[in-house]
Amino acid sequence: xxxxxxxxxxxxxxxxxxxxxxxxxxxxxxxxxxxxxxxxxxxxxxxxxxxxxxxxxxxxxxxxxxxxxxxxxxxxxxxxxxxxxxxxxxxxxxxxxxxxx
Amino acid sequence: xxxxxxxxxxxxxxxxxxxxxxxxxxxxxxxxxxxxxxxxxxxxxxxxxxxxxxxxxxxxxxxxxxxxxxxxxxxxxxxxxxxxxxxxxxxxxxxxxxxxxxxxxxxxxxxxxxxxxxxxxxxxxxxxxxxxxxxxxxxxxxxxxxxxxxxxxxxxxxxxxxxxxxxxxxxxxxxxxxxxxxxxxxxxxxxxxxxxxxxxxxxxxxxxxxxxxxxxxxxxxxxxxxxxxxxxxxxxxxxxxxxxxxxxxxxxxxxxxxxxxxxxxxxxxxxxxxxxxxxxxxxxxxxxxxxxxxxxxxxxxxxxxxxxxxxxxxxxxxxxxxxxxxxxxxxxxxxxxxxxxxxxxxxxxxxxxxxxxxxxxxxxxxxxxxxx
Numbered sequence: 001x002x003x004x005x006x007x008x009x010x011x012x013x014x015x016x017x018x019x020x021x022x023x024x025x026x027x028x029x030x031x032x033x034x035x036x037x038x039x040x041x042x043x044x045x046x047x048x049x050x051x052x053x054x055x056x057x058x059x060x061x062x063x064x065x066x067x068x069x070x071x072x073x074x075x076x077x078x079x080x081x082x083x084x085x086x087x088x089x090x091x092x093x094x095x096x097x098x099x100x101x
Numbered sequence: 102x103x104x105x106x107x108x109x110x111x112x113x114x115x116x117x118x119x120x121x122x123x124x125x126x127x128x129x130x131x132x133x134x135x136x137x138x139x140x141x142x143x144x145x146x147x148x149x150x151x152x153x154x155x156x157x158x159x160x161x162x163x164x165x166x167x168x169x170x171x172x173x174x175x176x177x178x179x180x181x182x183x184x185x186x187x188x189x190x191x192x193x194x195x196x197x198x199x200x201x202x203x204x205x206x207x208x209x210x211x212x213x214x215x216x217x218x219x220x221x222x223x224x225x226x227x228x229x230x231x232x233x234x235x236x237x238x239x240x241x242x243x244x245x246x247x248x249x250x251x252x253x254x255x256x257x258x259x260x261x262x263x264x265x266x267x268x269x270x271x272x273x274x275x276x277x278x279x280x281x282x283x284x285x286x287x288x289x290x291x292x293x294x295x296x297x298x299x300x301x302x303x304x305x306x307x308x309x310x311x312x313x314x315x316x317x318x319x320x321x322x323x324x325x326x327x328x329x330x331x332x333x334x335x336x337x338x339x340x341x342x343x344x345x346x347x348x349x350x351x352x353x354x355x356x357x358x359x360x361x362x363x364x365x366x367x368x369x370x371x372x373x374x375x376x377x378x379x380x381x382x383x384x385x386x387x388x389x390x391x392x393x394x395x396x397x398x399x400x401x402x403x404x405x406x407x408x409x410x411x412x413x414x415x416x417x418x419x420x421x422x423x424x425x426x427x428x429x430x431x432x433x434x435x436x437x438x439x440x441x442x443x444x445x446x447x448x449x450x451x452x453x454x455x456x457x458x459x460x461x462x463x464x465x466x467x468x469x470x471x472x473x
Contacts, residue, residue, distance in 0.1 A: 006463065007463050007466065008463065009463075010463070010466050010468055011468070012468065012470060012471055015472060032470075064470055064472070065470040066469070066470055067467065067468065067469050067470065068466075068467070068468040068470070069466070069467045069468075070463065070466045070467070074368060074374075074406065074407070075368065076466070090406075090407075092407055
């Protein structure tokens with residue numbers, strides 16, 4: 001009902017994986033190229049229909065984050081080296097992407 | 102033999118502190134998910150033969166489960182063989198931290214600052230702020246109320262508070278009404294006069310408000326923010342080290358859209374969002390609910406951001422009438438009143454949870470990618 005799950009630790013796990021240890025002990029390893037392809041921002045996903053506007057092919061396999069900053073206590077924003085930096089990835093979404101409820 | 106018998110009997114029945122603590126471990130704080138002994142709530146344990154006395158020290162006097170804890174604690178200790186009487190004293194120490202050099206004099210002894218904000222005006226933000234302050238106060242907390250809505254101050258009308266008359270050095274001593282310390286912009290300009298100010302002036306006015314009032318010792322300072330997501334909010338967030346913010350919305354889409362903006366703004370400002378309160382939820386006639394402004398806008402908003410829904414306040418004539426009369430609805434009987442009491446308990450609970458969980462989770466982070 002109330003999810004107060006936050007980030008205990010966030011780190012670069014290898015060349016293309018973002019590691020997160022959650023406060024409930026769960027671990028995430030996220031492929032940063034996938035993260036870019038699954039950007040939840042309004043220019044990548046249609047706000048009304050939820051349909052993905054961004055074509056996965058248009059994202060190069062070489063895309064990498066430059067910086068990852070927390071947004072309040074519920075999300076983080078990822079600035080990518082292709083210039084895209086509008087995606088706010090909620091912790092909930094990141095956990096979903098890594099298959100944790 | 103008789104003497105020895107008695108000796109052994111007494112030995113058998115001797116109640117130790119450990120026994121009492123062990124018995125009290127069955128009581129779990131539902132929010133913090135730990136037992137009250139491990140949480141260190143049990144204090145000043147005194148055992149005098151069959152009479153046991155102790156304190157249960159909670160994290161807020163406005164704890165919604167206070168009475169439940171008390172009766173559970175009594176029952177648990179009474180079940181120990183040999184215990185004849187149990188005296189439980191409920192106390193509270195509100196955890197908090199709002200210190201910053203700028204505001205040391207004015208806010209140094211304020212444990213928690215709670216912002217009440219909405220994206221949209223007219224959704225019942227001031228009403229919610231006033232009733233939150235009264236709700237917390239009637240539960241036994243020391244409360245202050247700051248009306249920072251400089252373009253539409255309404256607290257004096259809603260509470261009937263008079264203007265301040267005393268100073269402590271350079272600081273204004275806030276007037277007290279119904280045990281609540283209150284300050285409003287209209288105390289300095291009059292309710293009928295508009296504060297015609299450009300952004301920078303408005304911001305410095307708010308800054309003065311926060312830094313030049315001697316709030317003294319408070320458990321909670323409730324700040325009624327102006328509607329919107331602008332200059333004044335940024336200043337407030339920078340000056341007043343807020344514990345958290347309550348977002349007010351009515352069920353309409355047009356209000357919810359603006360509430361989302363407020364959520365994003367406070368997230369950006371790293372002020373924890375305590376939850377959502379939905380006002381004007383429904384109008385009830387003869388047990389039938391009419392959703393005049395649509396159904397569940399606040400509920401959906403809370404769900405989509407995984408935020409607690411702190412309350413749903415029904416539309417009642419009493420709410421607006423009592424606001425206009427200067428006697429908040431939470432002091433009266435009725436459904437809206439009960440909803441507001443429930444809401445203020447939930448806010449206190451969320452603040453306690455926030456303090457309890459703050460240690461583990463990073464409040465902010467910034468990670469630079471290597472080799473990008």
